[in-house]
Amino acid sequence: MDTLQRVFDNICAEQHWPRDSARARRHARMLIDEYLAGTTNEQLLLVVGRLFASRLAETSTSA
Numbered sequence: 001m002d003t004l005q006r007v008f009d010n011i012c013a014e015q016h017w018p019r020d021s022a023r024a025r026r027h028a029r030m031l032i033d034e035y036l037a038g039t040t041n042e043q044l045l046l047v048v049g050r051l052f053a054s055r056l057a058e059t060s061t062s063a
Contacts, residue, residue: 004031007045023056050057 006056008028009019016026030052039045 003040003042003045004028004035007031007042007049010046011049015057026056027052040055053056 008024008031011017011027011031012019012024015023017027024034025048034045034048039048
């Protein structure tokens, strides 16, 4: 769980998201799902998290 918390905090800081925002909660759910699916390496979770964040940004600007 410490790994997930560090990744979540890092992504929220990079994206300037409040930790209790809808985007942050959605992101947390994705990170938990990835972790439960077997992606437990912190660096890989950061890569996946950053990719997911960039896709969230793309969908919010194109809508």
